[in-house]
Structures are given as C-alpha cells and as structure tokens.
Amino acid sequence: MSRLKRSSERDSRAGFRTEGRDCTTSVPQGLLKAARKSGQLNLSGRNLSEVPQCVWRINVDVPEEANQNLSFGATERWWEQTDLTKLIISNNKLQSLTDDLRLLPALTILDIHDNQLTSLPSALQELENLQKLNVSHNKLKMLPEEITNLRNLKGLYLQHNELSCIPEGFEQLFNLEDLDLSNNRLTTIPAGFSSLSSLVRLNLASNELKSLPAEICRMKRLKHLDCNSNLLDTIPSELAGMESLELLYLRRNKLRSLPIFSSCKLLKELHLGENQIETLEAEHLKHLNSILVLDLRDNKLKSIPDEITLLQSLERLDLSNNDISSLPYLLGNLHLKFLALEGNPLRTIRREIISKGTQEVLKYLRSKIRDDEPTQSESVTETAMTLPSESRVNVHAITTLKTLEYSDKQTTLIPDEVFDAVKDNIVTSVNFSKNQLCEIPKRVVELKEMLSDVNLSFNKLSCISLELCMLQKLTFLDLRNNFLSSLPEEMESLKRLQMINLSFNRFKILPEVLYRISKLETILISNNQVGSLDPQKMKMMENLTTLDLQNNDLLQIPPELGNCVSLRTLLLDGNPFRVPRAAILMKGTAAILEYLRDRIPT
Structure with missing residues (x-):
C-alpha cells in the first residue's frame, strides 16, 4: 500500500x-x-x-x-x-x-x-x-528560471520558439547532452554555457547571433555544433581547439575568414557554404586529418591551394558558385565520391567534362598533373587583345577553350567587338556574368548552333528574351543572382537543357515551364520566395536528380514528392515548414523521400 x-x-x-x-x-x-x-x-x-x-x-x-x-x-x-x-x-x-x-x-x-x-x-x-523535455514549435518568449533546477535533464529541445534570451543559471544543467535552441531570436550566448560539460550536441542555427563566446571551447565533449543561418562575421580562434568536435555547421553567415583548426583532429564535416570567404590557405587544411565533407559553396574563393591533397579522407567537396578559374591538378589524386564545381568561371577544364560527373573530372585532372600551369596562364595574358572599345577579349579562351568570356566588367551592354572576335571559331560557352545587364544580348542568337553553356549570373535581368529560347543546344544555364520572377513558356524548346541555376532571384513558384523540359537533371532555385510546387508534374521529370529548394517560403512539403524516386539530392533547409523535422532532413534525401511516402494519404 x-x-x-x-x-x-x-x-x-x-x-x-x-x-x-x-x-x-x-x-x-x-x-x-x-x-x-x-x-x-x-x-x-x-x-x-x-x-x-x-x-x-x-x-x-x-x-x-x-x-x-x-x-x-x-x-x-x-x-x-x-x-x-x-x-x-x-x-x-x-x-x-x-x-x-x-x-x-x-x-x-x-x-x-x-x-x-x-x-x-x-x-x-x-x-x-x-x-528529456521537448517544447519545440511553440510560442515561448522566455523560459522560467525554475527550468535550471532540472538537474537530471539530458535532452532539451526548444527549437522554433520566440526566445530572445536564456535565463541565468542555465549552466546548472550539468547533465545536459543534447540542446536545441535553433530558430529562435537569440542575439547572444552567455559565457556560462561553457559549464555545460556533458553537452554532446548544440544547435544554435537560425538565430541572430553576431558572435560566439570564446569559452565555448571548454565544452570538452561537444561533437556537433550547428550555427547555420546567423550573423557571425568571425569565429573565435579558441573554437579551433575543440578536440572532440566532429560536425561543424557555419553555413549562411557573414564569415570572411576562417580560424586554423589546429586541434580538431576528429572533425568529419565542415560546412561553410553561403558566406563571404575569399581565401583558403594551406594552414586552414593541413590539420583536418579526418575530414569527410567540406562545403565551401557560394563564397568568394578565387583559388584552391595544392595542399587540399592533404585531405586524404575527403569524400565530398562542394566548391560551386565561387570565383575559381582554375583547379590544382593534384586534386585528381583524392578519392572523392562527390565534387561540385558548377557556377565557377573555370578556364582549365571544359564544361562538358564537368557535366560527366565527379569521376570523369578527377580522371581529367590526373591526366594533367604534369602540365605546366604557369605557362598556360602566361599564354592567356599574351593572347588577350585590345579592341577599339578598350574591352579586353580573351582570344585564347575562344580558340582553345571555346569560351566567349566577358565577365566582371560591370557593363550594361556587351560590345559588338566581343561577338565579332568569335569570327569563324566554334564557341560552346558564353560567360557574361557579373555585369549590369538588364537584358540578354540579342547577338547571342548568332551562336545558337554552337552554344551549350550560358552564364548570365550576377546581372540585373528581370525577364528572359526569346533569343535565349532559340539556343536549342543549350545544356547548362546559369541565371542566379538576377531579378527574375518568371520564365517564358518558350523555354520549353530547350529540349537539351540539363541544368538550370535560378538561385537568388524572385520566384514565388517553381516556374511551370520547367516541368515540361524532360532532360532537366538539376534545378537550383534556392534563396527565392517559392511557396509551392507540383509533385505530380515533378514525378514525370524522370531525369531530375538534384532539386535545391533551400531558403524559400515553403509552408508544407507535399507527401507526394516522396514518389519522385529519381531524386538523389533534395535540399529543403531554411523553409518555414514544420515537417519533416530537422532530424529527418539531416539524414539525407533517401530518408526524406521515405518519410514523405509514408505520409501519402491512402
């Protein structure tokens, strides 16, 4: 009794x-x-x-x-x-x-x-x-101080609330192993957090943090630190001394430089995409002995050091959407399973090689290891010609790389002399990125029998002219960082289009015409305002393997999207939907699709 x-x-x-x-x-x-x-x-x-x-x-x-x-x-x-x-x-x-x-x-x-x-x-x-206490996805603006008395707490989940501060004494939760504070309104993390000595996983993503306390390095058991989508412009050098750290997420911040990860011997994944990092030095790499995933997409890198070959465990390297013009040929010696290079003004490797996938790129780089790269770059300088308009046209790129290059000039018009320089040469690629173009140059149609790759990113395009729709051999189209909100129905004629990059525009829906381009393999439409997509029409796109919908306005993910079994990469981070949860997203595309299929109404 x-x-x-x-x-x-x-x-x-x-x-x-x-x-x-x-x-x-x-x-x-x-x-x-x-x-x-x-x-x-x-x-x-x-x-x-x-x-x-x-x-x-x-x-x-x-x-x-x-x-x-x-x-x-x-x-x-x-x-x-x-x-x-x-x-x-x-x-x-x-x-x-x-x-x-x-x-x-x-x-x-x-x-x-x-x-x-x-x-x-x-x-x-x-x-x-x-x-274990899970109070995620509520409307909490503050936590009661009494929560600090829960001394046996091991898991505390507070994500998706409206918290702007953390109560005093939080460090008394000394048994805490898993803490999720993501998607709140935190502006600071108290230094006392360092006393959470049992913490293994800390999620601070999607807050308003401008800095991290140096004392964070005292968390001797911390393995997983997620600081994605904050306002961080620097990382305390002390963080580089965290010996237990295995996963570090710093995507979508304002980082311009990196600390030297001197003691992070166990670090397996380093995610630095969508920052403003301009340089990557040998010192940044040489201590990353265990690294498997290195994400550097959407930064401002101009080169990759030869020392990247020190990362012998590396399996996934994402360098897409940077300013890289050449790759170290020694990169071919790595045993990569995935290498992303899209959106770079590469001159030393042809687009058709990149389109064949990671293993073909590595094979090509290995074949070039003995080439004399300085001689190549000198020849580019020597063969550049000055035209009457004082615009420099890279004739070497036209004759050798089959590329018409006129990028980063901040011009509103492409001079006629640029197109005249083509003469009788075959040109398969056009790069007019990083200018001030408000419309697509009409003379691009003169190259319609040759062009397979067009880069018009980082301009001021608000509409797509019909001249572009006449390039029926087009396979790669880069339109990111413009002012586009729609695509013309005439783009359906681009029967060979395999990849289109529409990131950082103003789309509110996935353009209807894309569903009808059957050869499409990759759609990149992150950082727009997309609020809906049609899973039934997408299911008919049998060649679609990559769909990037990160940082849009999707309030719900239709379960029927799970039937798109051809997808190998589905990226959904940064949308306001509640399900699938972050834990499902972290498991990768196969787990997301399976989760969605299980929820299709019968």
Missing part, C-alpha cells in the same frame, strides 16, 4: 475522486488504464486545448474501474500499478499548462512540442526525474 500512501500525501482527497467528465471524450478510459500499467501515455494529435484533469491526476485518483468493481484480479490491482514516466501531448492546441504538472513527479520524458504555449509553469522544477 506504499503507493496509496504516497498518493494520499500529495492530495488529501485522493481515493475519493473519480475521473472527471472532461476525460470521457478526449481521453478514452482504455488509454488511461493502459498508461497505469505501462507508465506511458500518448495524447498526440487529439485537438486538445487543455490537458484534462484526469491526466494530471492519473497517479492520484482511484481508477474508475476500481470503484465499479472491488474484486479485480491480481493483474489489475491499481495500487501496485506504475507511476507515469512518459507523457506525450504534442500536436495539440495547448496555450498553457497548469501547476498540476507537479502531480507527475516520476516523469522522465515530457513531450509537448507543436502547441501554442507562450509560457511554462514554475511547477516544472518539481519534475526532478525529468531527462
């Missing part, structure tokens, strides 16, 4: 109450009966606007069946049944929790994610046995 005695001490009326009528419809009696035996109660997705009293009092009140039948068997002796240790009330409409929460002191897991909570009760501090 020890359990009955404890219950009586909590509430003098215990044993005389019956479960209230509020439970008869919202919580079936059978569910409560099972919970008394298992110690677990799942009330997820029941449209609850408040937690019924019978739930709070499940360990206090005599069960209704006990009042009805006093001669139940040994297996149903309610006074011997277990206290509730796991309570899930997620995906409801709760706006608050009462202090009755203290009536469940045995709880080790409390999951109340995806509700409308604006605060947490101070009685939370009495759940001394709590090990």
Whole structure:
C-alpha cells in the first residue's frame, strides 16, 4: 500500500475522486488504464486545448474501474500499478499548462512540442526525474528560471520558439547532452554555457547571433555544433581547439575568414557554404586529418591551394558558385565520391567534362598533373587583345577553350567587338556574368548552333528574351543572382537543357515551364520566395536528380514528392515548414523521400 500512501500525501482527497467528465471524450478510459500499467501515455494529435484533469491526476485518483468493481484480479490491482514516466501531448492546441504538472513527479520524458504555449509553469522544477523535455514549435518568449533546477535533464529541445534570451543559471544543467535552441531570436550566448560539460550536441542555427563566446571551447565533449543561418562575421580562434568536435555547421553567415583548426583532429564535416570567404590557405587544411565533407559553396574563393591533397579522407567537396578559374591538378589524386564545381568561371577544364560527373573530372585532372600551369596562364595574358572599345577579349579562351568570356566588367551592354572576335571559331560557352545587364544580348542568337553553356549570373535581368529560347543546344544555364520572377513558356524548346541555376532571384513558384523540359537533371532555385510546387508534374521529370529548394517560403512539403524516386539530392533547409523535422532532413534525401511516402494519404 506504499503507493496509496504516497498518493494520499500529495492530495488529501485522493481515493475519493473519480475521473472527471472532461476525460470521457478526449481521453478514452482504455488509454488511461493502459498508461497505469505501462507508465506511458500518448495524447498526440487529439485537438486538445487543455490537458484534462484526469491526466494530471492519473497517479492520484482511484481508477474508475476500481470503484465499479472491488474484486479485480491480481493483474489489475491499481495500487501496485506504475507511476507515469512518459507523457506525450504534442500536436495539440495547448496555450498553457497548469501547476498540476507537479502531480507527475516520476516523469522522465515530457513531450509537448507543436502547441501554442507562450509560457511554462514554475511547477516544472518539481519534475526532478525529468531527462528529456521537448517544447519545440511553440510560442515561448522566455523560459522560467525554475527550468535550471532540472538537474537530471539530458535532452532539451526548444527549437522554433520566440526566445530572445536564456535565463541565468542555465549552466546548472550539468547533465545536459543534447540542446536545441535553433530558430529562435537569440542575439547572444552567455559565457556560462561553457559549464555545460556533458553537452554532446548544440544547435544554435537560425538565430541572430553576431558572435560566439570564446569559452565555448571548454565544452570538452561537444561533437556537433550547428550555427547555420546567423550573423557571425568571425569565429573565435579558441573554437579551433575543440578536440572532440566532429560536425561543424557555419553555413549562411557573414564569415570572411576562417580560424586554423589546429586541434580538431576528429572533425568529419565542415560546412561553410553561403558566406563571404575569399581565401583558403594551406594552414586552414593541413590539420583536418579526418575530414569527410567540406562545403565551401557560394563564397568568394578565387583559388584552391595544392595542399587540399592533404585531405586524404575527403569524400565530398562542394566548391560551386565561387570565383575559381582554375583547379590544382593534384586534386585528381583524392578519392572523392562527390565534387561540385558548377557556377565557377573555370578556364582549365571544359564544361562538358564537368557535366560527366565527379569521376570523369578527377580522371581529367590526373591526366594533367604534369602540365605546366604557369605557362598556360602566361599564354592567356599574351593572347588577350585590345579592341577599339578598350574591352579586353580573351582570344585564347575562344580558340582553345571555346569560351566567349566577358565577365566582371560591370557593363550594361556587351560590345559588338566581343561577338565579332568569335569570327569563324566554334564557341560552346558564353560567360557574361557579373555585369549590369538588364537584358540578354540579342547577338547571342548568332551562336545558337554552337552554344551549350550560358552564364548570365550576377546581372540585373528581370525577364528572359526569346533569343535565349532559340539556343536549342543549350545544356547548362546559369541565371542566379538576377531579378527574375518568371520564365517564358518558350523555354520549353530547350529540349537539351540539363541544368538550370535560378538561385537568388524572385520566384514565388517553381516556374511551370520547367516541368515540361524532360532532360532537366538539376534545378537550383534556392534563396527565392517559392511557396509551392507540383509533385505530380515533378514525378514525370524522370531525369531530375538534384532539386535545391533551400531558403524559400515553403509552408508544407507535399507527401507526394516522396514518389519522385529519381531524386538523389533534395535540399529543403531554411523553409518555414514544420515537417519533416530537422532530424529527418539531416539524414539525407533517401530518408526524406521515405518519410514523405509514408505520409501519402491512402
């Protein structure tokens, strides 16, 4: 009778109450009966606007069946049944929790994610046995100081709230191993965080952090640090001394330089995409002995040092959308499984080689290891010619690389002399990027029988002219960083188009014409305002393998997208949808598609 005695001490009326009528419809009696035996109660997705009293009092009140039948068997002796240790009330409409929460002191897991909570009760501090607390996807503006009394807490999930600060004493949660504060409004991280010595995973993504405390290096067990999508312009050098760190995410910040990762011997993944990094030196690389993934896409890198060949464990290298004109041939000696080079003004490697995939690129680089690169660059300088308009046209690029190059001139018009320089030569690529073009040069149509690659990125295009739609041999088209909000239906005639980059424009939907270009393999449309896509039409795109929808306005991902089994890379980070959760996204494309397929209505 020890359990009955404890219950009586909590509430003098215990044993005389019956479960209230509020439970008869919202919580079936059978569910409560099972919970008394298992110690677990799942009330997820029941449209609850408040937690019924019978739930709070499940360990206090005599069960209704006990009042009805006093001669139940040994297996149903309610006074011997277990206290509730796991309570899930997620995906409801709760706006608050009462202090009755203290009536469940045995709880080790409390999951109340995806509700409308604006605060947490101070009685939370009495759940001394709590090990996991999930309050993500609510509307919390602040945390009660009492949360710091949960000394046994190992997992705390606060992502997708409205928190702007962290209460004093947070470092007292010394058993905390997993802390997720992503998608809030935090501007600073207190130095006292360094006392969270048991922390293994810390997620600070999508906040408003301008700096990290140097003391963060004291987290001796930290393996996973996510600072994506903040306002960081520097990283404390002390972070480079974190010996246990394995995964470091710093994408979508304002970094211009990197620390030297002198002690991060275990670092396996380093994500630095979408920053403003201009240089990558040998010192940045030579200590990364265990690195498997290096993401440097969408930066301002002009070159890659030869020392990249020191990264013998490297499997994935993303250099897309930088200013790299040449690659070290020694890169071919790495055993890469994935190498992304799209969106660079490469002169030493032809576009058709890049289009054949990673292994062909590596094979090509290996074949060139003995070539004299300085002689190549000198010849480019010597063969450049000055035309009457004082525009420099790279004739060597035309004759040798089959490329018409007139980029980074900040011009509003491409001079006729540029097109005249082609003469009788064959040109397969055009690069007019980083100018001030408001329209596509009409003379580009003169090259329609030859062009397979056109780069018009970083201009001021607000519409696509029909001249572009006449380039029927076009396979690669780069239109990122313009002012485009739509594409003409006439683009359907680009039957050979395999890759299109529309990132950093003003699209609100995935352009309808893209669904009808059957050869498309890659669509990059990140950093727009895309709010919807048609999964049924996308399923018909049998060649589509890469779809980048990061940083758009997708409120929901249609489950039918899971049927697009040809997709090998599906990127969805940075959208305001709630499902799939970040944990699913982190598992990669196959896991995302499987998750979506499982939720297709039958």
